[in-house]
Amino acid sequence: MAAPRISRSTSSASSLTFDDYSLYSNLSEDELLQLAIERSLTDTHISLFVTGSGKRMVAYRRHDGSLVHFCPEPEEEEPLFKAIREGDASRVKVLVMCPATNLMLPSKPGWLAVHQAAWFGKETCLRMLLSQPGMINKRTERGETALLVAVSREHLECVEVLLGRGADPDIPNYDKETPLYKCERSNPAIVALLLNHGVVVNTRCIQGWTALQEAVGQNNVEICEMLLKAGAKHNISNMYGITPLFTAAQSGQLATLRFLLKHADINSQAADGATPLYEATKNGHEQIVELLISQNADANKPGKRGLLPLHIAAQRGSDIVSMLIPVTSKARVRRTGISPLHMAVERNRDDVLETLIEAGFDVNAQLSEEQSQLYEDRRSTALYFAVINNNINAVRMLLAAGADPNLDVFKPLMVAARQGCIQTVTLLVEHGADINATIPTHPTTFPAVYMFSMKYLPMFKYLLDHGGHALSCFDCTYGSRPHPPIKTFCEMISVPSICRWAGPIIDVLLDYVGHVTLCSRLMEHLDSYSEWSSIKEKAPPRPLLHLCRLQILQLVGRRRLKKLPLPGGLIRFL
Template identity: 80%
Template sequence: MHVTNFTSSPEFLCFLVSKVLIDPGGASCHVKALVTCSGTNLMLPNKPGWLAIHQAAWYGQDTCLRVLLSGMINKRTERGESALLVAISKERLQCIEVLLERGADPDIPNYDRETPLYKACERNSAAMVAALLNHGAAVNTHCIQGWTALQEAVCRNNMEICEMLLKAGAKHNLTNMYGISPLFTAAQSGQLAALRFLLKHGADINSQAADGATALYEAAKNGHEEVVELLLSQKADANKPGKTGIITAPHRRPERNIVSMLIQATSKTRVCRTGISPLHLAAERNRDDILETLIEAGFDVNAQLSVERSKLYEDRRSTALYFSVINNNIDAVRMLLAAGANPNLDVFRPLMVAARLGCIQTVTLLVEHGADINACIPTHPTTFPAVYMFSMKYLPMFKYLLDHGGHALSCFDCIYGNQPHPPVETSRLFCEMISAPSICRWAGPIIDVLLDYVGHVPLCSRLMEHLNSYSDWSVIKDKAAPPRPLLQLCRLQITELVGCQLVKKLPLPGSLIRFLKHQEGPVDDC
């Protein structure tokens, strides 16, 4: 029976090479003896696909390398790594020099197409880069992601390596698979020294990535203030649009100082053409500091999203005010309204959003600045003010809206009158809307409040059904029955003639003014 001699196996040779760490002289002699006398096949890999040469490079055993190099200097592992690439990954400079002196190919990549030079830049080692360049390594090879050695050196802000690469013929205008150049990388990662170096050597300051972004855009987005300042001083174009049409400045999430710098270089006319204002983004992200800066700089608080951008939102929002209201950001709402924001530009009004959120403070701010309480939703028309759909569960808010001009009479309009109503399918009529399961439990109090703002009105059969459903609500039916009190009719007549906003200026006693203004009870805050 044939027995394999373990001492002649490649596994033993790899094991022996690793032991040079313990006994360099003795182990290297054994390696030499195995190679020259025992017939060990150096071309057979061990299980991971490594040859003894890779093991020697890994452990930095240049003495063993000199013995092992014959005939297999450029052999690769299962991952495509040559001994040179292994030595560079472990930063074994002496091994690197031995391999290069014995003719190792400096350009053999691994299966990710990372060359030894690329790896040396990744390890941030000027000595390894110099050794490779001295042996003719190609400088403009792309890895699988499209990065070059120069781009890797720029990412690490290593000027010594960058200088060596450019002298060796590296091109600073090559881009990776995303269209990103070394200059873009320097700006994106805030590497000021590398950025200055590339600009000095003629890199295009306004080059764009595949998505249209510029170096200035990325520096601003990532909050690199000094980089933004340098780019602007070198005439970077702050108005260069990307494929999406968004101007680079001052979008996304820059710091306030950066925004201030960019505003000076940004054309408001160009911003208008993009279909989105930086005010929208500041409001959407609750950046009150940026919002204030933009308002002070004169950006239009009533700028609306383009139709295409508005369609990206299910509610078809269009103004910065809407973003602030839906975020329940009262400070931003106050700031925008004080600067002249119109609360009536959106299809679905900010007032309706505030009512749905249940915040009387925002509702009050909007009404005080001219929000139309009686507006309807064009896509969902109703015979009554649409805001009522979102406020009736909160009676103080509902009453506030009625006090400030909300129509009440339209709530009693019903095409069916005393006749039986069909099953509820829509909420176009008030009596249908109040019959929804989520609202009908408050039907009595809601009708009771409404009756304070109308004169003689008939109650349709659907409203009567609700009032008959609970014994305590019978007094509400009595309240609606004619004739209505003369005092109530007089209040309605005076309010209609003077207007609810001017009632408080009438030369009348305070108690009468309070009666006219329906101020029998306080309005709670949110």
Template identity: 70%
Template structure:
């Protein structure tokens, strides 16, 4: 077995792997003087042959297929012959629109048409290769990646050989209007590589091609500007180039120079008298490009040359808007100094202040406000700059905008900045707004509330549904009412299983016994979401949740109708049951597949909060379904313990909030509060 060297190129490993050990040693002396190309060709032939080929034939074949070196400066006669052939093309050649590779290479399979896989790799010597394999993995061909051979003229330009360019263009009369690829003339080659001397030679030989464009519509001047070739730009300007020819995107050389952020290039073009207010295909001018790059020097040059700062692009965006949007403070100051409209609106209604606030540019907002920018102009969505700053969570910008924003205008928008800060969990901005006196109980307008399936309306709801405990605490401490939303925040917190949020809401007056108008029940709706969390369920009962309503059943001991449960789309995480007159009953809800396995413990907890009750036939079915729940039936059987009845009576007369103020022993207080521990303590 041949052991491959990790430094050996993969194609050489494949070659060695295809021959035996003895053959490898036998061939070593024969092939030690071959270069990478010759070894590669040999490997290809051996991989394709059914049997090993003769070494001498292989060497001959490899050498014969090695392409000749490109012509050098001494082969002018060869170039002249090629020129004469191009002047008098054969019928087959006359249909060509641009020069062919020289010398021609054998055509490789078309990767798009090849039925198999085509992969590319590099040899250890840095040569790029391409490999063709059939779908079954068998090798078809390994060959060097095709490289386009340069025409002598184009190669001479690339390397800056001006004397050779002159010989080809002037002495030999090479056709300078013949491209080496679609639209790419020798003059474009010179501008691309910054060969100003070659460019001058070409213009002297053929002045008429100075304004020719590439396939993409780029003039020679635009090519030179795009590649930062200042000397070539100067040569072109001195030779009378049309400096306003745009490409197909309507970008002029001046526009591209501003895009490249090159003051010297811009100065050269402006000194030549180019048009400064030309729009590109998107409606942008050169001043738009400078505004987003914060180049004050170029901006001043454009303004002195007559650039208009009030021109807008196809989206209604002015250069000042662009500077504010991208946070370019220096250019913004300059544009304001020249009288740019700081309250101009884009097509979507946004102002420069709006965009600066949305993007968190604090210095820009400060500057615009110091220049009396109007903070009460809404965007297309109706939001003010204060809204978008709160939405972003920029508390410093929020602080700056509060004094400049009318609270009346905020109310007209139908949404408070508090809503947006709470929705995005921007606690710092939320705190700033609360301290500034924004109403924590402000509700969304009907139109905005309808955008949410649950019809939410308060900032508190946003914080609860985001499970943001800190924000919930801030809002409740500031006086947020937990009972304003149609679907109460307490129900959301219970559904999320967040006992900490539930506790805070209950302590601040959340109605535990509230119902849902769209899904009425005969028992407190919050129980639907807390039955699986017995500690939470018990907490709600301890703090005033009604328990007796859970045992009120219209069927009693009679047979209940069958229930077919379906998943509720309006209340995720719950099962829907057929709604009876007056609402869903507790025994029906507890029969849902996701809850029925908890029926025993739930009923056991409820019995601690009621006196004499009768268990309906459906509840009895659940208790009978598991032998361990038989004690629960005994617990419900009359008579109930006197201590239980007394506890209920005391709670009814005194109320739960006043229990701790009673002059009673601690053990008795805990008993009345349904806490564990001996009563005698």
């Protein structure tokens, strides 16, 4: 093997055993590894084999045939290619003049001596090689000419030599990339050379990109200007419908964007309908957005999904929102079927939400039917998004701005109760959430929010204290007869996940009703645990004091009751 050895003789190293730890304490990890390899190869024999792909390999085996190590067979560099790499012009000259030297023989598939010289920028060697006819436009296995190789490596002198000897500047590689296209490392001198030799400036690569788009991507105004003067078209789009102007906005290239705005349509759209402003917003390029708006870019052109740049900015949570608000039509926003408020709240962008509210966006704007269908729960308001995200700060801001908590089919209050968030429940109830609402698609004979709050007794009691109907929970027409599986309270309380709390739930409810009759289903639950048997004593006849309390509460109302000039203890009792 041609691997480097550690700085001690092989014989002395091989006489040591690995038990002699002290002898290796001063060796590095690399030296220890090399020593282990050398020892493993001691008393081995070498064999050559060829893989299925034709690659020659070397195998090291022990005498018993077990494999120790295998690797590619070392390749010896051809003398001509070695001389070119080292820049040995005299040696190259001798080899070129030698009749036995075949300049058309590659060192690896398609790689000729002329490509080697162009790659390493050996101008003198290149001149000697080009003295032989038929070399100049030969291509590698990737379709690269020596000119394209020299351009990609930015070897100006080699480019001059090749063009001077008649190299074709328009031969592309197999990706259809020409030498002009490959000037992507911002070398104006090479671009000027190619243009002076009549290169075609609007040739497109396999993805439809032109040299101008590549220069824009490098933010090189000088090269862009050279290309436009040479006839480059600024409105040629690639396979995605993207023009150079769009590329500048998308990649945040301020200098080239400012230059192209003198020539191109600021509101040009890509294949998916996106404008430069839309794309700059999506990528968070604030300076680009500011420039485009100052040049009257249309902020009301939607992308393929129907969203405006403002929607995208609200979703990203950037300062771009403040730039876009003054130039975005609220009527156009309404036609999209979704408000920027929805986008901001869905991603918990509280700062953006506050900005949009201050700008006067409607906090009660609802999703269009088409947008609502994208969600399984058919949500429609920004408040619903805030509640389901458990974003209490957003809930508070929306309610303070006038959000109606009763617009969604599945009420935000039910979502908050299901999540067990008493803080959100309190906020919603204080702002008029309908505690007694039902779900149209799943009707019940009792307030639907109870289904989600019965396991949280303090929350359940809070809802009852603030107007939740308790009497409907005992409204069972089946009495002592068998109960069919319908959505009555007594059946709902019988599901396995809730029945373990049936006794305390019935106990709480009885505090909010007068004379009621417990159906057979409720009695069955109360009889299931001996500790619950005392709850049945609350059934009729109810004490007069309890009935009076309920009557006063019904006549006065809960909100007015708290304002009466009565002792605190009496108000709490009522």
